[in-house]
Amino acid sequence: MIKIALIGTGGMANAHARSFQEIRGVRLTAACDVDAKRVAGFAETYDIPKTYTSVETLLAEADCDAVSVVTPDSWHAPISLQAIKAGKHVLCEKPLATNYPDAKKMADAARRKGVINMVNFSYRNAFALQAAADMVASGKLGEIRHVSASYLQSWLTCNAWGEWTTSPNLLWRLSSEHGSKGVLGDIGVHILDFASYPVGKMKAVHCKLHTFKKARGNKIGPYKLDANDSAFLRVEFANGAMASVETTRFATGHINSLFLSIHGTTGALRLDLDKSYTEMEVCLGEDRHSQTWKTVKCKKTPSIYQRFVNSIRSGEVDQASFARGAEIQKALDACFISDAEDRTVKL
Numbered sequence: 001m002i003k004i005a006l007i008g009t010g011g012m013a014n015a016h017a018r019s020f021q022e023i024r025g026v027r028l029t030a031a032c033d034v035d036a037k038r039v040a041g042f043a044e045t046y047d048i049p050k051t052y053t054s055v056e057t058l059l060a061e062a063d064c065d066a067v068s069v070v071t072p073d074s075w076h077a078p079i080s081l082q083a084i085k086a087g088k089h090v091l092c093e094k095p096l097a098t099n100y101p102d103a104k105k106m107a108d109a110a111r112r113k114g115v116i117n118m119v120n121f122s123y124r125n126a127f128a129l130q131a132a133a134d135m136v137a138s139g140k141l142g143e144i145r146h147v148s149a150s151y152l153q154s155w156l157t158c159n160a161w162g163e164w165t166t167s168p169n170l171l172w173r174l175s176s177e178h179g180s181k182g183v184l185g186d187i188g189v190h191i192l193d194f195a196s197y198p199v200g201k202m203k204a205v206h207c208k209l210h211t212f213k214k215a216r217g218n219k220i221g222p223y224k225l226d227a228n229d230s231a232f233l234r235v236e237f238a239n240g241a242m243a244s245v246e247t248t249r250f251a252t253g254h255i256n257s258l259f260l261s262i263h264g265t266t267g268a269l270r271l272d273l274d275k276s277y278t279e280m281e282v283c284l285g286e287d288r289h290s291q292t293w294k295t296v297k298c299k300k301t302p303s304i305y306q307r308f309v310n311s312i313r314s315g316e317v318d319q320a321s322f323a324r325g326a327e328i329q330k331a332l333d334a335c336f337i338s339d340a341e342d343r344t345v346k347l
């Protein structure tokens with residue numbers, strides 16, 4: 001039996017709890033949140049026997065082999081480092097940290113301690129992304145030249161996830177003081193992993209960020225609305241490919257849309273997660289002359305939660321490791337420098 005404790009019991013923790021409870025041989029033994037009422041309600045919903053309002057007490061007392069860190073971003077590094085020190089395996093939410101030095105510290109600490117360490121780049125759960133990575137590696141697309149990727153949300157212009165002006169769980173995402181790195185840190189992190197996982201190592205980035213005026217004095221209660229809302233990136237890969245990557249919370253009409261197309265010298269593939277997580281379209285070989293796209297059913301692959309549990313059992317870290325989380329964090333830090341200095345930044 002693998003015993004897991006959840007730290008942070010807000011919105012995303014529901015996905016963690018449901019996913020772990022579906023896995024045979026896994027038990028949720030404890031939950032922790034600074035909000036006592038929230039953790040109590042959460043524990044009741046998922047039948048979790050012990051609750052805590054302090055991470056220190058949980059780590060000292062709870063019966064667990066591993067923790068899932070599902071707090072706001074700025075807490076990922078301090079809590080994960082404490083958990084690693086206590087010898088726990090850690091699945092940490094994305095972004096791994098709020099800057100590269102912290103992310104690297106986490107990756108180094110986990111490696112030294114020998115604990116399983118994974119970051120929840122959850123779109124790796126899409127069978128289609130895994131199939132895309134396999135197809136690029138197989139060489140069927142030839143040499144990769146051009147990549148186009150976008151992650152579009154619109155919760156600043158619609159109420160599908162609640163009214164952002166009055167929801168603390170959305171407002172912290174707009175405020176640097178509350179540990180947010182804006183749309184770039186929130187979902188830019190996903191699309192950078194999504195685009196570069198199949199294509200390979202990133203060599204340089206050029207980025208333009210923009211923060212729109214959203215309220216009087218750009219402030220709502222304690223939340224200063226200074227974090228970026230839109231990001232446009234040009235990415236250069238070590239293999240010579242070029243990518244255009246964009247993300248925004250102002251894509252009215254798209255609540256949570258990811259697109260990726262990868263074009264090589266002998267073929268191309270494209271993913272549209274609004275249409276399917278399990279299929280992709282390909283244009284290969286002779287079909288490229290007639291621009292004929294065919295739909296491919298992708299083979300089933302494990303979720304990150306299942307991979308985390310498998311890794312604890314096998315002792316081998318699966319995707320996506322803290323080292324990978326740190327690599328993406330390095331690219332995010334470079335984006336902020338690029339935006340501030342309007343120049344390409346090498347990674």
Ligand SMILES: NC(=O)c1ccc[n+]([C@@H]2O[C@H](COP(=O)([O-])OP(=O)(O)OC[C@H]3O[C@@H](n4cnc5c(N)ncnc54)[C@H](O)[C@@H]3O)[C@@H](O)[C@H]2O)c1
Pocket residue numbers: 007008009010011012013032033034035038055070071072073075093094095120121122123168169186
């Ligand atoms: N992988 C994904 O696709 C995905 C999707 C959504 C959110 N996330 C990530 O999950 C994390 C949580 O997001 P959310 O939407 O659940 O936020 P949320 O605001 O709904 O929940 C965060 C919870 O953490 C608690 N908390 C804050 N500080 C804490 C601390 N020091 N110790 C313990 N608990 C603490 C809060 O009280 C709250 O209940 C974020 O890092 C976010 O980026 C990932």
